[in-house]
Amino acid sequence: MRSPIFTVLLIGCICFLTGFSPFSDQNTVEEIAPVTFLAVKQGEEKGSLTVATLVPPIMNEEKQFFSTKVRLLEQGRRQFNFKYYREIRFGQLRMLFIDEQIAKTGIVNLMDTLLTDPEVSPRLFLIVFKGDFEAYTKNQMQKQKDLDYYLYRMFKHYEKENQGEIAVTNIHEFMEKTHTPYSDPYMPVFNVDKNCFSYEGTGFFSNGKLKGQTDKEQDQFFLLLSKSKFLKNVIIEPLDLSLGEVHAIVKKQVNLKDHTVVLKIQYRGRIDEYRGSKDLNSQADFYELTDEIKDYLEEGTVSLLKTFQELGVDPLEIGRQTLTPVSKSMSAEDWLTFWKSAKIKVDCSIELEPLTI
């Protein structure tokens, strides 16, 4: 008797331990429609949302664009299912496009909904868009069959290869930064119209709300100071100059007594293109240009940090410098108050690699 009972118990344990359930999801690939992105926009009524997505085609059918007006994100999925013969699944959701208006009102509850869904991967790219994403998708899907896939590849490229062109972020990083003191999340901001989907800069969040964004010039400094600390090209228009392969070594210091934040940045790069009036073969001219670049970089960095102070965000996590091994740490609110009024001191140095081959 003991052996059959043992066998049944063993099989039972195996089934339950492996997540076997009579109510398990039916995931046979041909019966589901794994969508790759959701675009969330402010609805006409207060608190309502417009959720849109593209459903991948099977066989020789067109890609279908679905858009529905709902109050809850999950309601959107249900509405899509009513319209389509395959079940919409979020297991392959790779991108979440958030309208600027919603981003300004707060997106933490949206993020929570997605994070609690066990199907959704934490590597979900987050993007803020300005404009009519629906018009862009409808127009572009006629020309580009795998539009959503190529958009995903673009974000994946900038994330994985650390190219330093776009500050890509995913839902996991976003929520981590949101809930960590001395840290604020950011997202790439894109401008969308019927024909164009173009990168505009980086948007900065505080308490889950979009506070503002950088312009393209400032964005270069942010990318150099943030995670990648590398830019393939730094365009300096006032000097008619392009620097290539720019790396930055950043040292941050917070002096609580002097109420000062000091950034010491060591840049290294090479001159890729120069269309200005100086003769780079002349040593005097070259030193002069180096000084001008250094001044430009210092001014740009100060301008970026001042923007952060105005927005009340700290995406560079400068606040971490206040932590000491023994003393009590500053509260996030205290740090923000300090940061907003702190004096900024930026000391840049630049090392230009020789031009000769």
Next chain:
Amino acid sequence: MFWNKRIQKIRHEKKNGNELFQKNEDLSLESLKAMISNMDDGESIEHSISRNRKITIVYIKTLIDLERLNESIIQPVKNCSEEMIHTCLSSEKIVAVTTLDNAQKLMMQGHVLIYDDKGHLWAVPLENPLARSVEESQSETILYGPKDSFTEQIDQNITLLRRRLPLTELKTEKFSAGYLTKTKVVMLYVEGIANPDIVDIARKKISKINFDMIIEQSNLAAFMEDHIHSVFPQFQQTDRPDQCAYSLGLGKIVILVANTPFALIAPITFFHLFQSPEDYIHRWIVASFLRSLRYVSYMVSILLIPLYVALTTHHYHIIPLQILFVLLESRSKLPFSPFWEGLLMLFVLEIIKEASLRMPNKTSTTLGTIAGIVIGQAAVEAGFVSKILIVLVGVAAVASFLVPNYLLSKTNTLIQFAYLILASFLGIPGIVLGLIHMLAHLNGLTSLKQPYFSPIAPLYWRDWMDFFFRAPIPWMKKRPKQADALFKWRYNRGDG
């Protein structure tokens, strides 16, 4: 009731098999003639010889060399004037036979019986060898290396081994297995290297066989294996003398069976089944790469189709996006679920494999074309299976051919089916459970009481020199621990 009317019941006698065929009669001319009664190829010839004496020669003409019968026996005996006839014969292996049972045994082994009128019986060996020449191995071909292989002649096979190991320590113990077939079985080992305990285990196992027929080496292995219900072979079967000689030198035992060109090698591990004689011919880096490729291919051959079923049924999340789109399109029109689709293709593949084995060479080319084009392409076009599955089945089938051991490669299909069912119900966790079970099972197996899953469990670091990777041969200073050889050093220590 129906059977009772039509078939007369046979009363099975509870007798020992050996007793059943034992002759208890006295030795006489009549009893000798009775022995060959109702045998078309049994002959008894009477000859008058000098001194008005008569002799009777009894033999089975299909077992003896008829050309030599006249010159070696009849002519010398006819002119024999000696009292004892056997003194006139030139053969040195003449046996004086005293019992009928012994006479029968010798006659059936190809001896000619000579019975004189004084009641003496002699047996002269005149066996027809029916031997084929030593040819190249068909089942384990290698490009660079020895080309000879075993034949059905056991003595010839022993010669091939003795040429490679010219040692008096190479012992050959003879056994007879099967009371009907009386198959000659020879166990070979190198005394002083092979562990006597293992030799003793093998000796006892062979001696204990009390079955009617041992036709070939697999029959013998079935009686000697420690775990008969396992799908994994616990003896290595090879027709390559070089491989046998190498194993003997490492302290293993080789068992030769008469009338079969395959030898059994034991004790072995699961990993020996992935080794090929060519591994020791290639440069060690190349050999290591090829060997690891075999392990990978084995895993691919058993896991690829179950993984396809697991991914398409349960885990669409982890399929790369572009492949998922292709899969969606490919599977959209299919009438079967991934499990049935996989099962169908595995069945078809197995049918093709079996058919190509049983067909003559010329027909198997046609079969290949039919299988490849008609079944593969047409099945996709007809919408029975997806294009991706056809690719995966092809890859899995080709990968399974990389396993050098035929018996192991044949177990693949069964394991695949088991994993397929697990993958269909439980997805990847199911496959993992299957793998855990397989590892646990392999860990529990033994080959002649030696651990089958070493050098992983138990962990024999020494044997890792010749495991996933094949280390340079000069580095293999010691014999593998798994065979538990008495003398572990391979270098001659006396020479420094």
